[in-house]
Amino acid sequence: MNILILGVGNLLLKDEGIGIHVIQALEKENLPSGVRLMDGGTGGLHLISFLQDYSRIIMVDATLDSYPPGTVRLIRPHYASDFPPLMSAHEIGLRDMIEAMALSGVSPEIQLIVVSAADINEVGMDLSPEVAAAIPEVIKKIKEIIT
Numbered sequence: 001m002n003i004l005i006l007g008v009g010n011l012l013l014k015d016e017g018i019g020i021h022v023i024q025a026l027e028k029e030n031l032p033s034g035v036r037l038m039d040g041g042t043g044g045l046h047l048i049s050f051l052q053d054y055s056r057i058i059m060v061d062a063t064l065d066s067y068p069p070g071t072v073r074l075i076r077p078h079y080a081s082d083f084p085p086l087m088s089a090h091e092i093g094l095r096d097m098i099e100a101m102a103l104s105g106v107s108p109e110i111q112l113i114v115v116s117a118a119d120i121n122e123v124g125m126d127l128s129p130e131v132a133a134a135i136p137e138v139i140k141k142i143k144e145i146i147t
Contacts, residue, residue: 010120015117021127074113
């Protein structure tokens with residue numbers, strides 16, 4: 001197994017930090033060997049050099065969409081157009097990263113778990129209650145993917 005679970009987001013913008021909160025929760029879990037965790041922050045294209053050694057990448061991020069806050073969805077993006085129409089504050093970085101990896105011949109299997117955010121414009125380190133309540137569902141979905 002050669003899997004990276006990558007949480008992305010900004011902890012200072014409330015729900016925008018869901019990916020990082022999930023990584024912090026997963027650090028307390030018993031995961032199979034060969035599964036690595038990474039707090040990717042808002043790295044975008046700068047993360048490519050870290051990602052190219054993995055055969056599978058599971059990304060966790062916030063999204064602004066028409067779903068109720070806390071809604072968890074699994075997406076398998078191959079191109080920028082496969083992303084939800086309104087991703088979070090670092091949307092361009094993630095989309096560009098997928099495109100750059102494809103163009104450079106680096107093509108790990110990528111799965112994106114998105115959590116619908118209530119608000120990413122308010123400064124604060126706490127998730128909204130709806131988004132915080134989604135963390136166990138995200139962890140369950142990740143465990144289903146890696147087993």
